[in-house]
Amino acid sequence: MDFRILDASAFYAGVPFRSSEDCYTTSSVYDEIKHIKKNHDALGTLLETNRLKIREPSEESTKSAIKAAKDTGDFPQLSKQDMSVIALCIETKGEIITDDFAISNVAKNLELKISPIMTKGITDVGKWVHYCPGCRTNHSSGTECPACGTPLKRKLLKD
Numbered sequence: 001m002d003f004r005i006l007d008a009s010a011f012y013a014g015v016p017f018r019s020s021e022d023c024y025t026t027s028s029v030y031d032e033i034k035h036i037k038k039n040h041d042a043l044g045t046l047l048e049t050n051r052l053k054i055r056e057p058s059e060e061s062t063k064s065a066i067k068a069a070k071d072t073g074d075f076p077q078l079s080k081q082d083m084s085v086i087a088l089c090i091e092t093k094g095e096i097i098t099d100d101f102a103i104s105n106v107a108k109n110l111e112l113k114i115s116p117i118m119t120k121g122i123t124d125v126g127k128w129v130h131y132c133p134g135c136r137t138n139h140s141s142g143t144e145c146p147a148c149g150t151p152l153k154r155k156l157l158k159d
């Protein structure tokens with residue numbers, strides 16, 4: 001079976017509440033997101049119906065995740081919650097549902113499966129812009145800066 005593993009950004013975007021597929025997360029992520037007031041009852045229902053399962057990564061997977069994050073240089077950007085999600089993904093050979101850049105980057109380097117949230121979740125959490133790290137301008141689309149030719153990066157503007 002496929003393990004769909006949700007990080008905090010997936011919960012904030014409402015992913016588990018509009019999907020009928022089972023999903024997994026870790027207790028540290030759950031502790032972080034259980035305060036989302038508007039989804040409080042929905043979270044309870046997901047747990048009761050076993051569509052959301054909480055599972056802890058082993059110490060060994062956690063060590064592998066930490067090592068991988070240090071290799072890519074993302075470690076300072078990653079919280080304990082983020083690390084637990086990566087570790088669980090390593091352990092279950094699952095798929096991470098996230099919009100977090102550092103998590104995605106580490107996961108990619110480990111050749112783990114990642115599913116960006118995007119689509120509907122965007123309206124809940126903010127909007128994506130393409131920005132130029134060269135001349136620091138924002139663009140609504142494109143892969144290259146029209147002004148200076150630098151490859152554009154994407155970032156989420158929070159509402």
Ligand SMILES: [Zn+2]
Nearest residue numbers: 132135145148
């Ligand atoms: Zn530019």
